[in-house]
Amino acid sequence: MPTIQEHMYNSRIAGLGFYVPENVVTNDDLSKLMDTSDEWIQERTGIKERRHIIKGEETTSSMGVKAAKMAISNAGLTPDDIDFIVFATLSPDYYFPGPGVMVQRDLEMKTVGAVDIRNQCSGFVYGISLADQYIKTGMYENVLVIGSELHSTGLDMTTRGRDVSVIFGDGAGSVVLRREENLEKGILSSHLHSEGQHAEELSVIAPAMGTRWVTDILEANDPDDTSYFPYMNGKFVFKNAVVRFSEVIREGLEKNNLGVEDIDMLIPHQANLRIAQFIQKKFKLSDDQVYNNIMYYGNTTAASIPIALTEAWQKGKIKDGDLVILAAFGSGFTWGSVVIRW
Numbered sequence: 001m002p003t004i005q006e007h008m009y010n011s012r013i014a015g016l017g018f019y020v021p022e023n024v025v026t027n028d029d030l031s032k033l034m035d036t037s038d039e040w041i042q043e044r045t046g047i048k049e050r051r052h053i054i055k056g057e058e059t060t061s062s063m064g065v066k067a068a069k070m071a072i073s074n075a076g077l078t079p080d081d082i083d084f085i086v087f088a089t090l091s092p093d094y095y096f097p098g099p100g101v102m103v104q105r106d107l108e109m110k111t112v113g114a115v116d117i118r119n120q121c122s123g124f125v126y127g128i129s130l131a132d133q134y135i136k137t138g139m140y141e142n143v144l145v146i147g148s149e150l151h152s153t154g155l156d157m158t159t160r161g162r163d164v165s166v167i168f169g170d171g172a173g174s175v176v177l178r179r180e181e182n183l184e185k186g187i188l189s190s191h192l193h194s195e196g197q198h199a200e201e202l203s204v205i206a207p208a209m210g211t212r213w214v215t216d217i218l219e220a221n222d223p224d225d226t227s228y229f230p231y232m233n234g235k236f237v238f239k240n241a242v243v244r245f246s247e248v249i250r251e252g253l254e255k256n257n258l259g260v261e262d263i264d265m266l267i268p269h270q271a272n273l274r275i276a277q278f279i280q281k282k283f284k285l286s287d288d289q290v291y292n293n294i295m296y297y298g299n300t301t302a303a304s305i306p307i308a309l310t311e312a313w314q315k316g317k318i319k320d321g322d323l324v325i326l327a328a329f330g331s332g333f334t335w336g337s338v339v340i341r342w
């Protein structure tokens, strides 16, 4: 594999943005719908609350567009400057087309290319890796990467679905990657993996539908058929997650001849606070070296890393020259990491 020095260009994160719906759903709110408790949810996941859209007010693409607008404006650009769109989600508005084209339409952009990524929790990491390759080869200058997720309309909000439904939240995050000739800074490397042997351990098995219509279809569905809802073998996913997170972070460090002590900020996919804490402890990182916000947003799948990255950056927790690592694991199984010199 070519090293960064063999490229003429590097990609830097030039702008960041995120959007979450205003509607806060607390653990106590969920306790009114199903047999669960604030104590159980906080103890097992760290989640205190999450955001759910008001049905009909937002879609996956509309939230993505809001996050993208912020990222483009923070980069000092206009939608006309964007050369390519990468949209990661497991909950597209329609079964097809994917939401990438809706960003092109709603931001009134030129007829630039748009690609949709279906890699669930690792979707944003895959998206950054893809965008980075287009930039490093010199093909594009400014690439918009979005992760957006609308979970709330497709979850089983009864006791039957409680092990999954309490975890997930709605939201979107976005970055603009910009081509630069400074090879010292920007995306140093990305590392992607999959293991389809475990495809069914975290999945929606039934024929997919767009999240705009999912509730209507479920209402007409056999009430005992759970195949339309996400299924997760929680303990098995948890065990695999901690192993793969560790491996892929180490892989990224080794590729760049760096060590754990070089990490300034780790942004783990916000799957479960207990997973992030396990990794933090294993790598002996301080609270300042790991950013978590799952307590307030739940697990927003492809949106979780860009939301957390944007928040950490807004709070001044990421400084020029810092070594920032993004790492994700989820359905597929798929996992990956991105090593960034900020």
Ligand code: UT7
Pocket: 035, 036, 037, 040, 041, 044, 045, 121, 162, 163, 164, 166, 233, 234, 235, 237, 238, 241, 270, 271, 272, 275, 299, 301, 329, 330, 331
């Ligand atoms: O983002 C993609 C990657 N996803 C992940 O990494 C998630 C990984 N897995 C997890 O985070 C955890 O496995 C969960 C949070 C999903 C579940 O925690 P757990 O400690 O593995 O619990 P469990 O599923 O083994 O359930 C323990 C008990 C069960 O009751 P019994 O059989 O012991 O009587 C469940 O029925 O807790 C019960 N339970 C609940 N109780 C109250 C399951 N969900 C709930 C709930 N409220 N929401």
